[in-house]
Structures are given as structure tokens and as C-alpha cells.
Amino acid sequence: MSKNDDLRAAQRAIVAALSQHAALSYRASSAVVNRLHEHIDLLAKELTASLADRLDSLTQAEMQAFLSGKYTTAKLKAMRAEIDGWGVTLNQAINSEWDKSALSLAGYEAAYMGEVMHKALDGLPKPKPKPKPETMLRNAMQAPLMGQFVEDMLSGIAPDQTARIYASLRQGIAAGQSNSQIIRALRGTPDLRYQDGLMQAAKRDVERVVRTARNHIANVAYDNTYEALGVEYVVRVAALEGRTCVACAGLDGKIYKRTDPKPAATLHPNCRCQYAPALEGELIGNRPFVKAMKVRGRDGVSKYRSIGGMTKSQREKAGLKIGQTKASTSYSSWFANQDAAYQREWLGPTRHKLYKQGKMPIERFSDPLGKRYTIDQLHQRDVETFKAIFGD
Ligand SMILES: [Zn+2]
Structure with a gap:
């Protein structure tokens, strides 16, 4: 085999391995998220039980003082101490779960990528030693993620939730709600598995931050591994599925010099994009795709769902199709081959008209660094096309 054939085979192996790995990483993150969700449930139960008693014991005057943010009596001071302390406990739980899992994640992801590349590049020059997990984790924690640091994102969750609790209590009191109504707003109702309570907001924050931060750690570990292995170009x-946003879809398949400025690997909350080593000029081999329409869930929200997040009947309703396509197929060329109903749902009506009638490729819907343009911005950028299609 020529060196070129070797490289093509290596690229094929890497792409296949990476796409399989993405599903595993998602599940590993789910495990961390679920542990924290259980923790939040428990903390929520304890706090709301205690607050119910405390509210019952407050006088009208104390209620009014609480409303104006004054903690004048011993009971009010104790109530404030409990809510604030609850925030501290939540913060500790989040950080300790993170500390337990982040280092092994960095080590695991780098070892994984090193292994994939070593197997793929068998017969080629031996790579340099791989970076230490501690170093990679530190690199990831010091590399901004959406302009913020992971540490700050994690430790912002509990104070945000504490502020929401105070706001919810004040709103309930101001609206003249009964104490049990006020507590129900915080905790939710058992019939809806507490998903209607304010504590759900903390769970959503935890899920978003943990998933995004873990993807960021993996991406930094990959980049550190590429650096150690002398990878010059990344793709x-x-x-290839509906949950991918229009900006990431437009960037799919783009090749960059590893050290050049380029869109951040993790571009936005819940972003699952990655850079793979680009050994040849294009991706070769196969990559999986998932085609499914949005489906309404128990929460009443209609959205694209993961395969594992759908019941059998939801999968049928979504018209779920799973398959493989050539890895050189970019998102935009895959998308161009889907039916009109799917295209319209994914793009939304305005972008769909721009795509179909204005012949705007999906790459045009975001800037080169992956920031999605609003409809207004698209209008400003392309007055003529808008005039032709929408008449203004
Ligand atoms: Zn995206």
C-alpha cells in the first residue's frame, strides 16, 4: 500500500471511531447529570419541607419585611440563612461531582483519541508521548468556553437558583398566595414528577453546563493530543441530525490548520461538534445520520429528540431513519437530499424560503466563526434577495 492509501485508511478508521464514540460520551455525561439531578431532588425536598414550616410560623409583619428584603427578626434571619446555606450545599454538590469526574474524563478522552490514532496510523512514525490528564484538564479549565470559564459556569448555577427561590417566594407572598401554593411553585407537583416546579430550572442549568463543559474538556483533550502527535490540519x-443547529451544520466538513484561529470546537450550550484530525484533503469512510422530525413529549414541547429520548411510538411519529452516508458528505449536502417537509421544519419558514427560493446555502445563515445570523441580520446582508422573496 502507498502512503496515501495508508492515510486514507487511517482517516476512515478515525472518522468511524469518532462517530461511534459521540454516542458513548453523551451517555457518560447523562450519568453525571442524573447523579446531580437526584441530588437536587433530595435537596429540593428538604428545603421545601422546611420552608413550609417556616412560612407558617411568620407573622403578617414578618411577611411584609421579607417582601422588602428586610430580615429583621430571628425567624427571618434563620430563613435567609437556610436558603443561602442551601445554595452553598448545592454548589458543593455540583463542584464535588465535577471534580470526581472531570480529571478521569480528560484522561479517558485523550487516551481514547491517542489509541484511535495509534491504531489508525499503524506503520507510520511513532507519536510523541501524550500529555498528562492533569495538564489537559488545567488547559481546558483555562480555555474560555463561550467566553467564560468552566469553573465560573459551574459555580454560577447555585446563586442563580437561590435568587430564583427568593424571587418566587416574594412573588407568591405579594400575590397573596397561600403558603402551600408558594411551596408548590418551588417544588412542583408529584403528578407531574415535580417537573412543574422552580427546582427544574436548576436541573436544566446543571444539564446544560455539565454536558457543554464535558464536551469542552474532551475537545481540549483531543486538541492537546493532536498537538502532541503533530496533527497539522483538523476537520x-x-x-448529521436534526438537533444540530444551523451554524454548526454550516461549518461541518470545513478544514482548518490546527493552530489557526477557527470556530471554537464547542460553540454554544449543548454543542456536540468536534475537530477530527484531517490526514487527507477530505473525510473518507462512512458517518452515521439520524433523520427524525420533531415530536411532542410528555412536557408538551415539540422538538428534535435523541433516539434514546424517544419512546417507540414517538420514534414512529418522528419517522425515525438511521443510516450511514459517505463521510465526505457534508451536513449541507446531506440536508439538500432530505425531503421538503424535513427541510422546512429544520430551517423554519423564513430561512426555508431563503434556502429554496433565494438559493442561499445553509452556510450563509451564520458567520465564518459560527455565529448564527438573526432574520434581521440576514435581511440587512441580502436586501435584494429579501425583496425578491418577501417583497420588502
Ligand atoms: Zn451547534
Whole structure:
């Protein structure tokens, strides 16, 4: 085999391994998220039980003082101490779960990528030693993620939730709600598995931050591994499916010099994109795709769902199709081959008209660094096309 054939085979192996790995990483993150959700449930139960008693014991005057943010009596001071202390406990739980899992994640992801590349590049020059997990984790924690640091994102969750609790209590009191109504707003109702309570907000924050931060750690570990192995070019890989956003879809398949400025690997909350080493000029081999329409869930929300997040009947309703396509198929060329109903749902009506009638490729819907343009911005950028299609 020529060196070129070797490289093509290596690229094929890497792409296949990476796309399989994405599903495993998602599940590993789910495990961390679920542990924290259980923790939040428990903390929520304790706090709301205690607050119910405390509210019952407050006089009208104390209620009014609480409303104006004055903690004048011993009971009010104790109530404030409990809510604030609850925030501290939540913060500790989040950080300790993170500390337990982050280092092994960095080590695991780098070892994984090193292994994939070593197997793929068998017969080629031996790579340099791989970076230490501690170093990679530190690199990831010091590399901004959406302009913020992971540590700050994690430790912002509990204070945000504490502020929401105070706001919810004040709103309930101001609206003249009964104490049990006020507590129900916080905790939710058992019939809806507490998903209607304010504590759900903390769970959503935890899920978003943990998933995004873990993807960021993996991406930094990959980049550190590429650096150690002397990878010069990388190719951006998005998931071929409806949950991928229009900006990431437009960037899929783009090749960059590893050290050049380029869109951040993790571009936005819940972003699952990655850079794979680009050994040849294009991606070769196969990549999986998932085609499914939005489906309404128990929460009443209609959205694209993961395969594992759908029941059998939801999968049928979504018209779920799973398959493989050539890895050189970019998101935009895959998308161009889907039916009109799917295209319209994914793009939304305005972008769909721009795509179909204005012949605007999906790459035009975001800037080169992956920031999605609003409809207004698209209008400003392309007055003529808008005039032709929408008449203004
Ligand atoms: Zn995206």
C-alpha cells in the first residue's frame, strides 16, 4: 500500500471511531447529570419541607419585611440563612461531582483519541508521548468556553437558583398566595414528577453546563493530543441530525490548520461538534445520520429528540431513519437530499424560503466563526434577495 492509501485508511478508521464514540460520551455525561439531578431532588425536598414550616410560623409583619428584603427578626434571619446555606450545599454538590469526574474524563478522552490514532496510523512514525490528564484538564479549565470559564459556569448555577427561590417566594407572598401554593411553585407537583416546579430550572442549568463543559474538556483533550502527535490540519464534524443547529451544520466538513484561529470546537450550550484530525484533503469512510422530525413529549414541547429520548411510538411519529452516508458528505449536502417537509421544519419558514427560493446555502445563515445570523441580520446582508422573496 502507498502512503496515501495508508492515510486514507487511517482517516476512515478515525472518522468511524469518532462517530461511534459521540454516542458513548453523551451517555457518560447523562450519568453525571442524573447523579446531580437526584441530588437536587433530595435537596429540593428538604428545603421545601422546611420552608413550609417556616412560612407558617411568620407573622403578617414578618411577611411584609421579607417582601422588602428586610430580615429583621430571628425567624427571618434563620430563613435567609437556610436558603443561602442551601445554595452553598448545592454548589458543593455540583463542584464535588465535577471534580470526581472531570480529571478521569480528560484522561479517558485523550487516551481514547491517542489509541484511535495509534491504531489508525499503524506503520507510520511513532507519536510523541501524550500529555498528562492533569495538564489537559488545567488547559481546558483555562480555555474560555463561550467566553467564560468552566469553573465560573459551574459555580454560577447555585446563586442563580437561590435568587430564583427568593424571587418566587416574594412573588407568591405579594400575590397573596397561600403558603402551600408558594411551596408548590418551588417544588412542583408529584403528578407531574415535580417537573412543574422552580427546582427544574436548576436541573436544566446543571444539564446544560455539565454536558457543554464535558464536551469542552474532551475537545481540549483531543486538541492537546493532536498537538502532541503533530496533527497539522483538523476537520470540523457535526452530528448529521436534526438537533444540530444551523451554524454548526454550516461549518461541518470545513478544514482548518490546527493552530489557526477557527470556530471554537464547542460553540454554544449543548454543542456536540468536534475537530477530527484531517490526514487527507477530505473525510473518507462512512458517518452515521439520524433523520427524525420533531415530536411532542410528555412536557408538551415539540422538538428534535435523541433516539434514546424517544419512546417507540414517538420514534414512529418522528419517522425515525438511521443510516450511514459517505463521510465526505457534508451536513449541507446531506440536508439538500432530505425531503421538503424535513427541510422546512429544520430551517423554519423564513430561512426555508431563503434556502429554496433565494438559493442561499445553509452556510450563509451564520458567520465564518459560527455565529448564527438573526432574520434581521440576514435581511440587512441580502436586501435584494429579501425583496425578491418577501417583497420588502
Ligand atoms: Zn451547534
